[in-house]
Amino acid sequence: xxxxxxxxxxxxxxxxxxxxxxxxxxxxxxxxxxxxxxxxxxxxxxxxxxxxxxxxxxxxxxxxxxxxxxxxxxxxxxxxxxxxxxxxxxxxxxxxxxxxxxxxxxxxxxxxxxxxxxxxxxxxxxxxxxxxxxxxxxxxxxxxxxxxxxxxxxxxxxxxxxxxxxxxxxxxxxxxxxxxxxxxxxxxxxxxxxxxxxxxxxxxxxxxxxxxxxxxxxxxxxxxxxxxxxxxxxxxxxxxxxxxxxxxxxxxxxxxxxxxxxxxxxxxxxxxxxxxxxxxxxxxxxxxxxxxxxxxxxxxxxxxxxxxxxxxxxxxxxxxxxxxxxxxxxxxxxxxxxxxxxxxxxxxxxxxxxxxxxxxxxxxxxxxxxxxxxxxxxxxxxxxxxxxxxxxx
Amino acid sequence: xxxxxxxxxxxxxxxxxxxxxxxxxxxxxxxxxxxxxxxxxxxxxxxxxxxxxxxxxxxxxxxxxxxxxxxxxxxxxxxxxxxxxxxxxxxxxxxxxxxxxxxxxxxxxxxxxxxxxxxxxxxxxxxxxxxxxxxxxxxxxxxxxxxxxxxxxxx
Numbered sequence: 001x002x003x004x005x006x007x008x009x010x011x012x013x014x015x016x017x018x019x020x021x022x023x024x025x026x027x028x029x030x031x032x033x034x035x036x037x038x039x040x041x042x043x044x045x046x047x048x049x050x051x052x053x054x055x056x057x058x059x060x061x062x063x064x065x066x067x068x069x070x071x072x073x074x075x076x077x078x079x080x081x082x083x084x085x086x087x088x089x090x091x092x093x094x095x096x097x098x099x100x101x102x103x104x105x106x107x108x109x110x111x112x113x114x115x116x117x118x119x120x121x122x123x124x125x126x127x128x129x130x131x132x133x134x135x136x137x138x139x140x141x142x143x144x145x146x147x148x149x150x151x152x153x154x155x156x157x158x159x160x161x162x163x164x165x166x167x168x169x170x171x172x173x174x175x176x177x178x179x180x181x182x183x184x185x186x187x188x189x190x191x192x193x194x195x196x197x198x199x200x201x202x203x204x205x206x207x208x209x210x211x212x213x214x215x216x217x218x219x220x221x222x223x224x225x226x227x228x229x230x231x232x233x234x235x236x237x238x239x240x241x242x243x244x245x246x247x248x249x250x251x252x253x254x255x256x257x258x259x260x261x262x263x264x265x266x267x268x269x270x271x272x273x274x275x276x277x278x279x280x281x282x283x284x285x286x287x288x289x290x291x292x293x294x295x296x297x298x299x300x301x302x303x304x305x306x307x308x309x310x311x312x313x314x315x316x317x318x319x320x321x322x323x324x325x326x327x328x329x330x331x332x333x334x335x336x337x338x339x340x341x342x343x344x345x346x347x348x349x350x351x352x353x354x355x356x357x358x359x360x361x362x363x364x365x366x367x368x369x370x371x372x373x374x375x376x377x378x379x380x381x382x383x384x385x386x387x388x389x390x391x392x393x
Numbered sequence: 394x395x396x397x398x399x400x401x402x403x404x405x406x407x408x409x410x411x412x413x414x415x416x417x418x419x420x421x422x423x424x425x426x427x428x429x430x431x432x433x434x435x436x437x438x439x440x441x442x443x444x445x446x447x448x449x450x451x452x453x454x455x456x457x458x459x460x461x462x463x464x465x466x467x468x469x470x471x472x473x474x475x476x477x478x479x480x481x482x483x484x485x486x487x488x489x490x491x492x493x494x495x496x497x498x499x500x501x502x503x504x505x506x507x508x509x510x511x512x513x514x515x516x517x518x519x520x521x522x523x524x525x526x527x528x529x530x531x532x533x534x535x536x537x538x539x540x541x542x543x544x545x546x547x548x
Contacts, residue, residue, distance in 0.1 A: 096436075184437050184444025188539035213456065213464040249456025294538075299444035314444035319456070324432070324447050324544040326460055332542035333467035 011383035014375050017355035021342045023378075024193040030290035036384045037269055038063030039154045042142075042164050044271040044284050045069050045079055046150045047298065049182045050096070055113060058096040060296070061286045062152060066090055067140060068102070069150060072113040077145065079152040080115045080137040091137065102137065111137050147176040149271070149282075168232035171265045175275040179303040183314045188323045189294045192335035194270070194287040197295060198374055200331050201264050201272045201283075202233045204365035205356070210334055211327040213246050214320060223365035225357065231268025231377025233370030236261065250319045250326050266370070268377050278309060279316035291339050297322065401483045401493050401518060404525040409476040412547055417458045425519050429529040430454050432548045435512070436537040446534070446544060460545070467545045472503040474546050478514065490528065491518040497532070501546050508541045510534055510548055 010032050013020040023029050045060045046069045057070035059082055066082035068091075082090045084104040091102040091111060101118060102111040110119045115137035120126070142153040144161035149172070151161055162169065200206065204225055208215035223237025238261055262276040272283035280300040287293050299317040301310045321328045354375065357367025404423070411420040424430075432447035449457060461468050481495040493516040501508045512535045517528040532548045 182442075184440075184442030186434070186437075186444075186446060186539070187537065188542045190542040210466065212466075213460055246456075248452050249459060250453065301443070310443055314442075315448050315453070317444050318446060318448040319453050322444075322446060323539055323542050326456065326464065329460075329467045329543035329545045330465055333465075333545075336542075 009383060011379045014379040014382075015351075016372065016376070017353070017358050018351040019354055019375060021345065021350050021352060024195065024339065024342045025290055027290050030287070032382060033287070034063045037378070037381045038287065039065075040158075040384075041155075041269060041381065042144070042151045042153045042158055042161060043269070044149055044267065045152045046284070047180065047182065047282060047300070048077065048145065048148045048150060049180050049300070050298075051077065053098070055098045055100060056096075057092065057099055059090075059092055059094045060284065061294070062140065062154065063287065066094075067152070068092055068137070069152075070099070070113055076114075077143060077150055078114060079140040079143045079150070080111075081140065083137070084109055085117065085135040085137065086120075115139050147172050148178070148180050149176065164230060165232065165267065166229045168228040168230075168234070168265060168267055171228070171234050171236075171263055172267075172273065174263070175265075175273055175280050176300075177302055180280075180300050181303050183299040183301045183310060184317070185296065185298045186317075186322055187294065187296050188332070189288070189292065190332045190335045191292055192339035193290055194285050194293045195378075196335040196338050197272065197283070197285050197293060197331075198266050198269065199371050200335070201266050201274065202235050202370040202374075204235045204237070204367070206334075207327070210330050213249065214327040224363050225365060225367040225369040225371075227369050227373030227376075228265075229373070231374050232266060233268075233373045234263055234265040235365060235370065236263045237365050250316075266374060268374055274321055276321070277316065278312045279321060280313060281317055281321050293335075397485065397491065398481070398483045400525065401491060402481055404518065405478055405481065405493065405495070405516075408527070409478060413474050413476055415471070417462065421455070421458065423525075423527055424451070424454075425521075425526040425528045427451065428454065428527065431530070432532045432534065432544075434534045434537045438533055446539075447548070457547070461547075465545050467543050470503065472501050472546045474502075475500045489520060491520070491525075492516070493518055497548075499546075499548050506541060510536050510544075512536070 010029050013023050043062050045067060046058055050058050051071045054071050054073050054075055057068055060067055060069055068080045068082045070078050072078050082092055084091050086104060086107055086109045089104055089106050091104045108121045112118050117132045117135045140152045140154060141156045142158045144151045146161050146165060223235060226234045226236060228234055265273040270285040274281040282298045282300055284296040285293060299314050301313050318325060320326050323329060323332060354368050354372055357364060357369055361367050408420060408423040428451050430449040431445050433445040437445065477498045478495050481493060484492045486492055495514045497512060497514055499510045512533045515531040519526045519528045
């Protein structure tokens with residue numbers, strides 16, 4: 001807050017290899033992030049497996065704005081602002097389901113699945129300037145599908161999704177085949193900044209300290225931290241299948257010791273894709289405030305899976321990565337410890353270190369190469385010119 | 394029949410007393426040797442989801458207790474829990490087991506924050522001589538959104 005109020009551009013709060021504490025705590029930085037990142041960049045809003053048929057919908061948030069992600073009557077995926085054009089109420093309360101139309105509870109304005117305003121009570125009591133065509137649910141500027149992932153952007157200028165994902169595509173391709181199904185979902189909040197989740201997803205060192213049971217399982221070994229461009233990043237490592245006592249306590253298959261490759265990916269700013277052993281876990285990160293974040297997490301499977309494999313995928317979310325899991329629970333714990341701790345300020349400690357592996361490493365799982373890539377993107381987007389500011393507000 | 398109902402109530406109350414008292418070793422003895430412990434949100438249940446918040450067999454439940462007692466940073470300091478169970482209805486099944494349906498409120502308090510989870514239990518209880526043992530528990534949460542994120546305690 002202090003920085004923006006004195007006119008300092010928030011992009012100066014990130015340098016290569018270090019990040020200023022206020023990027024997590026400042027309400028002013030958060031507002032600038034909404035404007036410059038969340039209302040401009042491609043955001044993940046769902047997966048097509050959540051929308052099995054025409055009329056299927058889920059509600060999500062893009063930044064602070066409520067949206068409906070649905071299939072229209074032709075089966076096309078739409079992303080609409082969840083706000084009645086009459087007085088502004090949400091036309092769908094948060095949730096999921098199937099609808100034939102979206103009817104506002106307040107005065108009965110009725111919208112088609114494509115957002116078009118279909119009927120208005122007391123229509124003939126409006127004047128000649130009242131035009132239904134202009135009063136549909138506002139469609140988000142851009143929607144694109146990649147491997148079943150549904151991305152949306154408020155910016156007309158967003159590049160094609162394939163170009164935006166770039167090098168990250170091949171990692172998405174490895175996890176997401178064409179026969180993905182949702183095995184179950186969870187939604188939770190934590191009292192911490194959204195970027196803690198981004199950093200943590202591709203942090204290759206914390207596993208052996210923060211996740212004491214998981215860290216003993218032999219799941220983490222040699223690998224690499226990767227900057228995939230455009231803020232996207234990943235960890236990729238070879239792992240023995242989980243061994244020994246701790247693997248057994250997490251319900252992992254300890255009899256199969258064949259080498260396996262695991263990976264975690266961040267698609268900047270709000271996608272987490274965790275593909276460890278049998279688990280395929282998709283996460284949508286939705287910021288609420290500088291110190292509050294909501295995470296939607298889905299266990300994915302493939303329609304070709306045997307029942308045994310499907311059960312293993314699901315139980316890995318429960319036992320390891322989910323909010324009641326051996327690893328997932330402590331990730332949330334540290335996000336809140338980070339938020340609390342970052343309130344501590346002194347010039348000598350205000351800059352936090354992200355330089356590991358910048359020098360002196362020939363490429364290691366524990367390098368912070370990936371997260372430096374995320375922050376380069378953050379810095380570039382936050383440095384947007386004054387002329388561009390406010391365009392999407 | 395009344396005696397069976399009373400016995401099941403007493404069994405559930407004493408098991409929750411052990412749980413809320415942190416006596417996990419003794420609490421584990423209230424389970425049958427093969428066990429299933431599932432915590433599912435009502436939303437996932439409606440959709441017939443395979444994945445659940447918790448889906449433990451004996452090994453994983455032992456792992457969960459080990460996480461509470463030794464591994465989870467999120468259990469330092471330990472969460473204090475109060476399990477309140479009521480509306481207990483017991484149905485004897487043809488195979489000799491008992492199905493107990495009840496409602497619960499679990500209060501979990503740690504670091505000045507109190508979380509309330511509520512829902513229903515569907516328990517299958519075995520009779521082993523004079524003793525009762527929990528064979529399976531399905532806990533269905535009314536709470537689809539976990540407002541405090543982590544669940545590092547037994548629901």
